[in-house]
Amino acid sequence: MDLTYTPEQQAFRAEVRAWLAAHAPRTPLQSYDTREGFEQHRAWEAELAEHGYSAITWPKELGGRGAGLIDWLVFEEEYWAADAPLRVNQNGLLLLAPTLMEFGTAEQKARFLPRTARCDDMWAQGWSEPNAGSDMASITSRAIRDGDHYVLNGQKTWSTRALFANWMFGLFRSDPESSRHHGLSYLLVPLDAEGITVRPIKALNGKFAFAEVFFKDVHVSVENRVGEEGQGWHVAMATAGFERGLLLRSPARYQRTAKRLVELYRRHRGEAAHDGTLRDAVLRAWMGAEAYTLSSYHTVARLQHGAKIGAESSTNKIFWSELDLDMHETAMHLLGARAELIDDPEVHEWLEGFLFAQAGPIYAGSNEIQRNIIAERMLGLPKN
Amino acid sequence: MDFTFTEDQIAFRDAVSRFFMTEAAPEQLREVWETGAGRSAALRKKIAEQGLTALSVPEAEGGLGMGDIDWALMTQELGYYAIPDSLADTAYLAPGLLAGLPAGHALRAQWLPRVVDGSCRIAIGHPVNPWVADAHLADLLLMAHPVADGCELHAVPRAKVELTVLPSIDASRRLFEVRWHPDTETRVLDGVAGAPQWAATLDRAALNVGGQAIGLAQRMLDLATDYAAQRKQFGKPIGSFQAIKHHLADVVTEIEFARPVLYRAAAALAAGEPDASVRASHAKLACAAAAWTAARKAIQVHGAMGYTWEVDLQMFMKRAWVLDAAWGDRAFHRARLGAALLDAETLPSIGPGTTFA
Numbered sequence: 001m002d003l004t005y006t007p008e009q010q011a012f013r014a015e016v017r018a019w020l021a022a023h024a025p026r027t028p029l030q031s032y033d034t035r036e037g038f039e040q041h042r043a044w045e046a047e048l049a050e051h052g053y054s055a056i057t058w059p060k061e062l063g064g065r066g067a068g069l070i071d072w073l074v075f076e077e078e079y080w081a082a083d084a085p086l087r088v089n090q091n092g093l094l095l096l097a098p099t100l101m102e103f104g105t106a107e108q109k110a111r112f113l114p115r116t117a118r119c120d121d122m123w124a125q126g127w128s129e130p131n132a133g134s135d136m137a138s139i140t141s142r143a144i145r146d147g148d149h150y151v152l153n154g155q156k157t158w159s160t161r162a163l164f165a166n167w168m169f170g171l172f173r174s175d176p177e178s179s180r181h182h183g184l185s186y187l188l189v190p191l192d193a194e195g196i197t198v199r200p201i202k203a204l205n206g207k208f209a210f211a212e213v214f215f216k217d218v219h220v221s222v223e224n225r226v227g228e229e230g231q232g233w234h235v236a237m238a239t240a241g242f243e244r245g246l247l248l249r250s251p252a253r254y255q256r257t258a259k260r261l262v263e264l265y266r267r268h269r270g271e272a273a274h275d276g277t278l279r280d281a282v283l284r285a286w287m288g289a290e291a292y293t294l295s296s297y298h299t300v301a302r303l304q305h306g307a308k309i310g311a312e313s314s315t316n317k318i319f320w321s322e323l324d325l326d327m328h329e330t331a332m333h334l335l336g337a338r339a340e341l342i343d344d345p346e347v348h349e350w351l352e353g354f355l356f357a358q359a360g361p362i363y364a365g366s367n368e369i370q371r372n373i374i375a376e377r378m379l380g381l382p383k384n
Numbered sequence: 385m386d387f388t389f390t391e392d393q394i395a396f397r398d399a400v401s402r403f404f405m406t407e408a409a410p411e412q413l414r415e416v417w418e419t420g421a422g423r424s425a426a427l428r429k430k431i432a433e434q435g436l437t438a439l440s441v442p443e444a445e446g447g448l449g450m451g452d453i454d455w456a457l458m459t460q461e462l463g464y465y466a467i468p469d470s471l472a473d474t475a476y477l478a479p480g481l482l483a484g485l486p487a488g489h490a491l492r493a494q495w496l497p498r499v500v501d502g503s504c505r506i507a508i509g510h511p512v513n514p515w516v517a518d519a520h521l522a523d524l525l526l527m528a529h530p531v532a533d534g535c536e537l538h539a540v541p542r543a544k545v546e547l548t549v550l551p552s553i554d555a556s557r558r559l560f561e562v563r564w565h566p567d568t569e570t571r572v573l574d575g576v577a578g579a580p581q582w583a584a585t586l587d588r589a590a591l592n593v594g595g596q597a598i599g600l601a602q603r604m605l606d607l608a609t610d611y612a613a614q615r616k617q618f619g620k621p622i623g624s625f626q627a628i629k630h631h632l633a634d635v636v637t638e639i640e641f642a643r644p645v646l647y648r649a650a651a652a653l654a655a656g657e658p659d660a661s662v663r664a665s666h667a668k669l670a671c672a673a674a675a676w677t678a679a680r681k682a683i684q685v686h687g688a689m690g691y692t693w694e695v696d697l698q699m700f701m702k703r704a705w706v707l708d709a710a711w712g713d714r715a716f717h718r719a720r721l722g723a724a725l726l727d728a729e730t731l732p733s734i735g736p737g738t739t740f741a
């Protein structure tokens with residue numbers, strides 16, 4: 001056990017801190033679920049990429065800097081400590097990219113990853129359908145092979161930021177005779193292709209955070225398939241692992257929230273004093289964020305010693321999503337009657353976060369599904 | 385930055401685990417616990433042969449000179465196999481106190497080699513605990529005596545104390561009310577010198593109990609998982625029912641996020657970090673809570689079998705329940721966290737980037 005950062009890691013931290021202090025927007029950007037906010041976020045992504053900070057763990061030639069996972073944790077810590085903007089292209093950076101690294105051809109990597117790092121390409125995820133949510137294997141959207149292209153028909157839904165994305169990665173049934181997780185293919189679909197209609201869906205916060213995407217005889221080149229035809233389930237499951245595992249939600253995010261909660265408590269100590277449960281909840285927030293951080297460092301250490309992350313990533317998903325809800329509920333209770341006032345500067349970020357936290361146990365595989373996975377794959381209990 | 389254990393540390397832990405599996409099986413422990421003294425000299429001797437009692441004793445006194453980080457692994461095995469209190473008190477807490485004495489102090493030479501070879505038991509009387517565990521068999525009691533300017537350390541032979549036994553719901557426990565009189569002969573450290581030693585002992589004890597709690601949680605999870613795979617109702621293993629799966633998945637998750645907290649606390653103690661007490665309290669709270677969750681879920685999964693004396697689950701549940709309030713109850717440890725995080729004049733260093741700073 002060695003709990004010191006190397007001189008290189010310390011230097012990297014200092015470099016990131018200094019760069020963010022000089023470059024991070026001084027006033028918060030508008031929500032990326034608005035057109036204007038989206039463009040602001042895209043400009044910020046381009047600036048990050050220009051200085052090699054967009055995707056530090058990727059190889060240099062693909063737009064990264066070949067950094068290790070500890071560097072990534074360090075980068076995230078500095079990023080969140082600096083109150084820098086949310087990452088608008090996280091689907092592309094954190095979900096598609098690891099999949100392409102593993103399953104993509106050299107041409108696909110070269111074609112898509114540098115553009116993704118700069119947010120020239122902005123990605124939507126196309127898995128869910130109206131009748132395929134938790135039961136993703138019941139996907140019916142089709143991609144029927146016709147020579148050097150596929151013809152897509154069907155519908156995806158809940159596709160986050162599809163309104164502003166120009167590409168989608170998704171799962172389609174390429175073998176019409178197949179069922180369940182057989183006969184699916186993983187395709188990269190340009191959202192400006194003819195026959196695609198994107199219809200925004202208003203989310204809980206009143207913004208068009210996700211969208212339905214309709215496909216009518218859409219032609220997609222065979223070159224845009226990731227992995228073998230019919231192997232899409234396998235490819236997609238790898239992405240699902242990345243999503244609920246370490247990458248999507250770095251611990252620094254929750255440490256920042258916990259710190260803000262401690263600060264909130266300290267500012268409102270007097271009002272909070274009459275409710276001992278609030279004090280306890282604030283302490284639990286700090287403990288939870290610390291536990292998540294420690295678990296992440298422990299996981300990274302094990303990865304560096306050659307271990308693989310398996311079904312444990314399901315415990316991660318449950319932990320961060322419930323922690324996030326608990327912390328935001330506590331903030332609501334601390335704010336009391338004021339908590340509903342969306343324009344109150346002290347309330348605004350908490351309220352937005354509270355609404356978004358409601359979705360945490362649902363997206364990226366619901367927490368019930370994660371509990372099934374833990375019981376079946378980690379404990380070996382029989383499938384029903 | 386490498387927040388995990390070496391292969392050697394893991395190998396030592398595994399060896400100890402195999403040893404307990406054969407030498408301290410539940411039926412053997414039940415037999416020992418039914419005797420009046422509740423302890424087996426033969427087992428203690430074998431434990432010493434495994435090197436466990438030498439682990440935390442400095443090399444100069446014949447020990448292995450390992451520290452809190454190694455103990456953080458070992459203590460989980462003590463929990464997993466429901467080993468009674470005296471082992472950790474003698475083999476971890478007492479060496480910590482004795483090794484805190486100046487080099488060449490007579491007590492070190494007198495007792496530490498005996499800790500190593502397993503020929504003595506040392507009981508610890510700390511102000512946070514109203515009673516003293518395993519005082520009846522102790523060759524030596526290290527007692528705290530709070531005074532105006534701190535907390536004295538006294539080394540009291542068994543003959544100089546009077547004991548009243550306090551039966552516990554946990555059949556492995558042997559708790560005693562200890563009556564004794566501090567005098568100049570028993571005094572080893574004055575209040576000023578003793579206070580930091582007793583504070584460090586409390587932190588180590590919290591780590592040790594936390595580790596046992598995680599071991600207990602893991603054991604109860606394993607027992608319940610086995611039971612869920614074997615027991616059939618409605619023509620299928622109960623482990624195929626989702627409600628049962630989710631009970632156990634919750635235990636997995638809670639353990640998964642408590643263990644690294646334990647390890648961080650161990651490292652903080654080993655390095656004497658300024659916020660080691662906060663880390664130790666966090667570890668104790670997180671681990672003990674995981675153990676209580678495990679007990680609650682495991683008994684539910686066992687149905688009526690879990691409510692019997694016969695089924696071993698009870699041994700582990702009861703230890704989990706009683707250890708929760710040993711070495712500071714939840715209120716005590718939360719108060720320590722609250723003082724540091726919420727009440728301190730200035731905001732402590734928390735947030736992204738501070739966990740290993």
Ligand SMILES: Cc1cc2nc3c(=O)[nH]c(=O)nc-3n(C[C@H](O)[C@H](O)[C@H](O)COP(=O)(O)OP(=O)(O)OC[C@H]3O[C@@H](n4cnc5c(N)ncnc54)[C@H](O)[C@@H]3O)c2cc1C
Pocket residue numbers: 124125126127128129132133134135157158159160161210359362363364365366367368369372626
């Ligand atoms: C904010 C947000 C963003 C999203 N972004 C995207 C995106 O970009 N791309 C995309 O493809 N999808 C996205 N989704 C969709 C998300 O993946 C699905 O919502 C999720 O998989 C659950 O599917 P569902 O909503 O159809 O719920 P259902 O599957 O209908 O589930 C409803 C309830 O039933 C429970 N349930 C279902 N099956 C089981 C079972 N076997 N055992 C126990 N309980 C069960 C669920 O846990 C849940 O509580 C997003 C969702 C949200 C909320």
